[in-house]
Amino acid sequence: MTGTSDPLRSELLDLALEAARRAGELLRDGRPADLGVAATKSSPIDVVTEMDIAAEKLITGFLSEHRPDDGFLGEEGASVAGASGVRWVIDPLDGTVNYLYALPTWAVSIAAEYRGETVAGVIEIPMRGETFRAVLGGGAYLGDQPVRCRPAAPLEQALVSTGFNYVTAVRTHQADVAQRLIPRLRDIRRGGSAAVDLCDVAAGRLDGYYERGLNPWDLAAGDLIAREAGALTGGRPGSGPSYELAVAAPPGVFEPLRELLEEFGAWHD
16 A cells, blocks of 8 residues: 555655645535635735645644654644654645635645655645555555656647746746747646646646745645655756755656756746
8 A cells, every 4th residue: 555665764755645635625614615715815814824824733733643753844833843753744735725716726745754865755735636645665556557658759849837936036037938939849737736736747637847935835735646656756956956946757758848947047037
């Protein structure tokens, strides 16, 4: 089931699966039906924030019950050093705007690090009914089925996803980069959830993904799942994925895509 014989990794994966399932149910079943009707007012945003915080509390509470000495890093403020060598990196609701507007592309992302290395990751996508998971060295799975990234396509035939920052100046630069990329690719998609995009690379639904401005909780689980599915991941040349730039694609697409992103200055405003 877990894809690994390592007892610690198996335990961490199983806990992440259950925590993500519970948080996904909370977010799906607790969302008011009319949440997105007044999307420009403060009240719907407040409700989304409350749901986000509630999901993170559910996750950290569940994990702490089973592993009280572990650390946490979460989007909604969870920050505990821990004493076990294990740290959980949590995005309780990735794709907040999609959630607000009742679009299905949002997810719960939970990764477990051991001594600084991500060893297990789960991404629950409730409105798709999909659960992606991976352990380091054990492959990537959608449910119980192994997934692999697509065979490398020529860059001009590659379907690539990206995301845009909330800050207008950054988003404007990102739009300029996308405009320059479009003639060099099959097309660009914008899904609205980094976690889901990384899973779609892993499942062969996209030929690549890139984005600037991602935080550790946006990346941790999805990066592991993509790599375990055979994708390469990184940032600027010689660096891993980071806030400056994150790229994921099959070998053969990764390098030419990253070269173009470097040429177009995708990593700065």
